[in-house]
Amino acid sequence: MAEQEEPTLSSRRVYQGRVVGLRVDTVRLPHGGTGQREIVEHGEAVVLVPVDPQGRVLLVRQYRKAIERMLLELPAGGLDPGETPEEAAVREMQEETGYYPGRLEALGGFFVAPGYCQEYLHLFLATDLRPSRLDADDDENIEVVPTDWAEVPALLDSGAVCDAKSVAGLLRALQRTQTPPEVSHG
Numbered sequence: 001m002a003e004q005e006e007p008t009l010s011s012r013r014v015y016q017g018r019v020v021g022l023r024v025d026t027v028r029l030p031h032g033g034t035g036q037r038e039i040v041e042h043g044e045a046v047v048l049v050p051v052d053p054q055g056r057v058l059l060v061r062q063y064r065k066a067i068e069r070m071l072l073e074l075p076a077g078g079l080d081p082g083e084t085p086e087e088a089a090v091r092e093m094q095e096e097t098g099y100y101p102g103r104l105e106a107l108g109g110f111f112v113a114p115g116y117c118q119e120y121l122h123l124f125l126a127t128d129l130r131p132s133r134l135d136a137d138d139d140e141n142i143e144v145v146p147t148d149w150a151e152v153p154a155l156l157d158s159g160a161v162c163d164a165k166s167v168a169g170l171l172r173a174l175q176r177t178q179t180p181p182e183v184s185h186g
Helices: 085-096 149-158 164-177
Strands: 008-016 021-028 034-041 045-050 056-064 069-073 076-078 099-111 120-131 142-148
Touching: 045 056, 045 085, 045 099, 045 164, 056 149, 056 164, 069 164, 076 085, 085 099, 085 120, 099 164, 120 164, 142 149, 149 164
Parallel strands: 045 120
Antiparallel strands: 008 021, 021 034, 045 076, 056 069, 056 142, 099 120
């Protein structure tokens, strides 16, 4: 099947918030007709698989208003203007977990939901962690949950970890090594 682009004929901003925007694009379809595409605009972000000196992955528990429930997730957050993914990863680790990653290893990345959102997540393995807290955003309520790597498959299988970024991040980290990631003790 040949790649088919959908040129934008017009674009209308519907909403612009603090974190996301929404626009509606009218596009030309490959068969010559037109269609509408609702696009959630959200900048790049990072997601981290942090492993503490005891070899545990540091998950975070936080309330997610969109689904009205607490989720057990990997730490993540958006890039600030002018910030590189690596800089954002270091900052988010300190804000959400209270640790500075002495070592960051890029594990690739992925689009969150390309059917309607342009957000791209950069995935990092964070090791050689040292205590170092930055003040978190005033609107976040996060609890750090150190978790043995041996528990991760059961958390994924049971749905206890059920958001896409955490599932993808944990599976990528596990696949990379076929065993829990190595821990640096230096």
